[in-house]
Amino acid sequence: MDNHFEIGLDGLRQKLLTMASHTETAVNQALQALIQRDFQLAVTVKESDHIIDQFEVEIDDLVIQLLTKAPLATNLRLVTVAMKIAQNLERIGDEASKIAKRAVELSQEPPLRIHLDLTRLASLALDMLKAALDAFVHRDSTAARAVIPRDREVDALNKEIHRILVQHMVENPGTIGRCLHLMVVSKSLERIADHATNVAEDVVYLCEAQDIRHTGAKGPPVV
Amino acid sequence: MSEISLPKIIPAEARTGIPAGSRTLITIDNLSLYYGASKALKNINLSLGERVVTAFIGPSGCGKSTLLRCLNRMNDLIDNVRIEGAVKIGGHDIYHSDVDVIELRKRVGMVFQKSNPFPKSIFENVAYGLRLHGLRDKSTLASSVEESLRGAALWDEVKDRLHSSALGLSGGQQQRLCIARAIAIKPEIILMDEPASALDPIATARVEELILELKQNFTIVIVTHNMQQAARISDFTAFFYIGELVEFDATTKVFTNPAKKQTEDYVTGRFG
Numbered sequence: 001m002d003n004h005f006e007i008g009l010d011g012l013r014q015k016l017l018t019m020a021s022h023t024e025t026a027v028n029q030a031l032q033a034l035i036q037r038d039f040q041l042a043v044t045v046k047e048s049d050h051i052i053d054q055f056e057v058e059i060d061d062l063v064i065q066l067l068t069k070a071p072l073a074t075n076l077r078l079v080t081v082a083m084k085i086a087q088n089l090e091r092i093g094d095e096a097s098k099i100a101k102r103a104v105e106l107s108q109e110p111p112l113r114i115h116l117d118l119t120r121l122a123s124l125a126l127d128m129l130k131a132a133l134d135a136f137v138h139r140d141s142t143a144a145r146a147v148i149p150r151d152r153e154v155d156a157l158n159k160e161i162h163r164i165l166v167q168h169m170v171e172n173p174g175t176i177g178r179c180l181h182l183m184v185v186s187k188s189l190e191r192i193a194d195h196a197t198n199v200a201e202d203v204v205y206l207c208e209a210q211d212i213r214h215t216g217a218k219g220p221p222v223v
Numbered sequence: 224m225s226e227i228s229l230p231k232i233i234p235a236e237a238r239t240g241i242p243a244g245s246r247t248l249i250t251i252d253n254l255s256l257y258y259g260a261s262k263a264l265k266n267i268n269l270s271l272g273e274r275v276v277t278a279f280i281g282p283s284g285c286g287k288s289t290l291l292r293c294l295n296r297m298n299d300l301i302d303n304v305r306i307e308g309a310v311k312i313g314g315h316d317i318y319h320s321d322v323d324v325i326e327l328r329k330r331v332g333m334v335f336q337k338s339n340p341f342p343k344s345i346f347e348n349v350a351y352g353l354r355l356h357g358l359r360d361k362s363t364l365a366s367s368v369e370e371s372l373r374g375a376a377l378w379d380e381v382k383d384r385l386h387s388s389a390l391g392l393s394g395g396q397q398q399r400l401c402i403a404r405a406i407a408i409k410p411e412i413i414l415m416d417e418p419a420s421a422l423d424p425i426a427t428a429r430v431e432e433l434i435l436e437l438k439q440n441f442t443i444v445i446v447t448h449n450m451q452q453a454a455r456i457s458d459f460t461a462f463f464y465i466g467e468l469v470e471f472d473a474t475t476k477v478f479t480n481p482a483k484k485q486t487e488d489y490v491t492g493r494f495g
Contacts, residue, residue, distance in 0.1 A: 003492065005492065070450075070451045070454075071491070072450060072454070072478045072479075072490040072491055073478060073479065073480065073481050073486075073487050073490045073491050074487060074491060075491050076478070076479060077479065077480075209479055209480030
């Protein structure tokens with residue numbers, strides 16, 4: 001039979017996964033609202049951000065309760081990592097909210113005639129997040145490590161989208177407002193990938209007790 | 224342009240609390256101990272650093288207190304105990320036939336789980352060991368007693384009642400008195416067998432603070448069942464299980480990322 005501490009840890013894990021699920025949904029819906037120019041969905045995403053914020057507060061509270069019981073070894077790493085992952089998820093929720101806000105603005109203006117690979121960028125960022133969270137669930141540090149270099153591809157694509165948008169603004173000054181909204185969306189997706197990378201690094205610490213942040217573990221840049 | 228002030232880089236040894244160039248003071252070499260036919264310690268090999276705090280942890284009956292008592296030959300007082308292997312302090316085997324055990328115990332002091340002051344005054348408790356070792360001069364005795372009581376963070380609480388009975392002190396004060404008594408004769412090593420297990424959290428915190436101060440001058444080996452205490456005060460931790468040394472490493476390592484599954488299971492409360 002599990003002891004009270006194990007039950008508390010399991011509660012923390014469950015809450016974190018529920019928060020992750022809300023966060024993934026928020027990003028997905030924000031993108032859907034953007035692509036389908038769905039004003040109502042964008043407003044809903046924006047207004048639901050407080051749910052994710054509340055999860056962060058509750059997880060911090062659970063973590064503090066568990067820390068008073070002075071966990072050690074794997075338990076200590078799990079509790080501290082859970083707190084950090086929750087913070088990254090909350091930031092991802094904020095990015096989803098930002099995307100939704102831009103989707104609200106864009107839905108009220110005529111569509112831009114420009115080809116941007118925003119869907120691919122979103123898919124890369126969300127895949128990274130999903131892979132990092134799966135690695136957390138399965139305590140798989142190899143899978144977590146594999147997430148980290150993928151951030152390079154996201155960075156490169158974001159840069160490319162920025163380049164296209166700048167060029168479009170130069171050639172079509174009347175679209176500057178809308179292009180800037182899309183730049184923010186692209187940057188938000190790039191930030192989501194950064195947070196997914198942070199989660200992956202935390203999972204590596206959870207599994208291996210190795211802090212690989214700021215060690216150049218992202219691997220070589222994408223050419 | 225104003226200059227940016229960067230945080231000072233703290234050397235690794237300052238973070239770990241291990242003095243740079245700390246040398247090995249105690250070497251336990253293939254040590255086994257038998258109570259009659261029962262082997263209570265099994266081929267222990269361990270090197271303990273000078274002026275660091277080493278914690279011995281493990282479930283009841285794992286041999287940690289037995290090993291602690293090997294370090295000043297307290298087990299000699301128990302019938303039917305037999306030892307194989309060696310314990311060297313400063314390179315000299317303390318089990319060698321020419322070792323004066325009284326002299327050894329002067330070098331290696333001990334503090335027990337239950338405070339055990341003599342039924343004498345506070346002053347006499349600390350002066351006792353000094354007198355036993357030949358110190359007679361009253362003013363030297365008085366200054367040594369004061370120095371020891373200050374060293375044990377007790378002076379301010381007892382300076383006005385030095386000649387009152389030690390038995391009138393609180394449990395925590397009695398334990399610090401025992402520490403003062405131990406340090407009065409200036410040992411190199413202090414062994415502590417669960418020194419705070421009978422104390423309340425405030426008295427425990429005082430004893431722990433004291434241990435951290437004492438390590439400036441003494442080498443401390445402590446047996447504790449309280450893993451958070453080991454994490455708070457020790458530089459190195461040894462985990463024992465059924466008479467065997469399972470793992471020995473820097474305390475931070477043992478409590479965040481133990482190498483052995485048995486250690487992980489014990490420190491996370493899965494057994495023991």
